Amino acid sequence: MSEKKIHISPIKNGTAIDHLPVGTSLKILEAINVNDATCTAAMNVESKKMGRKDILFIEGKELNETEMDKIRILGKNGTMNIIKDSKISKKESIDYPNEAKGILTCANEKCITNKEGLITKFSLKKNPLSAKCFYCEKSMDKKEIMNSIKKG
């Protein structure tokens, strides 16, 4: 019996994100504004490196920094490949950003960002992941952060 493999044709212009933890591809699609982009998600794919993984292809859209930071929070340890004219123009090992601007909703209901709709700003710390609101200094742990990512 031959090994079962998934073949996906490479994209011409867009972003390919590999080695995502299983279940992450859908969360990323929820968090970014995909507009007219063509998105292909391969979920629960066998991986030599990590057992099981997700792969996500976003074709025909250039991600902005806010969207990339959402991916950096959701897809830690994955690999983000920016593809231009069928070639990898930039490769990035995904790690948490130091700052999250306009990405998270503050868990403090009384925070000025919630009351007056200001753009949120958090400083992030790794190991373990935590985020501190620039305005009210509310601290959020990893679970709260994952639940507070704004939808695209």
Ligand SMILES: [Zn+2]
């Ligand atoms: Zn706050």
